[in-house]
Amino acid sequence: MLVDRFLHTERSQYQRIDIFDTYRYGRVFALDGIIMTTDLDEFMYHEMLVHVPMFLHPNPKRVLIIGGGDGGSLREVLKHDTVEEAILCEIDPKVIEAARKYLNTSVEFDNPRAKIVNENGVEFVAKFKDSFDVIIVDSTDPTAGEGGHLFTEKFYQACYEALTENGVFSAETESPVLDPSWVKLAYKRIKKVFPVTRLYLGFMSSYPSGCWSYTFASKGADPVEDFDPQKVENFRKELKYYNSDVHKAAFALPNFVREIIRNL
């Protein structure tokens, strides 16, 4: 990735924040040297992380995003008109500040349906019971900054309890090509907590290996069996990646990925 110019660098309380422009990927936002978003492909990641659970819930009104300080997941959540309140719980206020100043993904920060809180996600979610229709974990890598806390069973259990009866959940769960042990660990821990747990995949060009995994979980709804493609066909907002065929296809796992989560 060839860099054109550096725009911003700082060391916050939690991590190093960098923003720079590149020739082929446009503007890039990185935490602790790990790419979080690029103009070219952030839509791939955010649409897959957000719309898979959002379209599974019959009527998502209250949504919690943990992490996701760039705002891309918030933007996708708010495309759903049913949403009355979307809370973005980003631990680091400096990420919010930088995103607001430099990133297009922050476009919905001032939407009246959005609420931004700067708290530790693990502690924040533990305050709620039976409260959210959808929880989306848009974390950094488990090895970077505060990301590790968002890969613990304790955290997943708190998410389960904060969800309503029909609640659905998604989390980014790393690359099955380069970090299969993280995929396995996250999937296994989520599966211990939720009765329905399904791994799915999407392209994400600027992330290591370009092959990214997400884990869907719910208290009962199956992301393929209970999916209604008509809801997506009727959706009137612009989507650049996600569609009803992609939704179903994302759960078809190559053999080497099936192998990672076999017998868990």
Place this chain on the structure above:
Amino acid sequence: MLVDRFLHTERSQYQRIDIFDTYRYGRVFALDGIIMTTDLDEFMYHEMLVHVPMFLHPNPKRVLIIGGGDGGSLREVLKHDTVEEAILCEIDPKVIEAARKYLNTSVEFDNPRAKIVNENGVEFVAKFKDSFDVIIVDSTDPTAGEGGHLFTEKFYQACYEALTENGVFSAETESPVLDPSWVKLAYKRIKKVFPVTRLYLGFMSSYPSGCWSYTFASKGADPVEDFDPQKVENFRKELKYYNSDVHKAAFALPNFVREIIRNL
């Protein structure tokens, strides 16, 4: 990609050939500086390029691979016991030599069902009429070496004519993320020649963007409608990527990819 050590470099009549070892991707083979195979992920590319057309043909006996001098496509073709003869038409004998010496993908070069010829693919295929059950175009990039000739309408027309009545065809057709214009051009030209043309996608970590397109074409068989998953379930050879669910899912295109080939 961090390089451990260089093993081989030469400038052949057609291109520069490099082979080196890396830390995370294992051994890498490159032509004109562009990665062709790595130990870590060559199976993703070769299985998707080869098995999609191979499982579509009712009884593939004669197969032609154009390019593919590393041998990975040949290895996958020969996993099908119906195959009586697989011709590998690699223009550059130096690639065959280097592959034989350094690459695991060359494992089937001496298989009695395999025949290696070093000829220009465009001229070679033009010698045949109604002759092959499957033709697989395993080319380098259109901008590198002799790759450009394998993206012309003239070449696709010759492939059509060299195929039998039930003949099926696949070609690698570049990255929809970074080179949409090449995807479009290849797809459009193939579609001008074949009555059935369908774009499909697969992960390919070491190729630019990690998102790779292939184009399936045939004289009648549809790769989704006419696909028999049972044939794959009964297949007894090891596959690390391809399975019947992946076959179908590969044809589900994200919106930005649908857009590239709309109205062609």
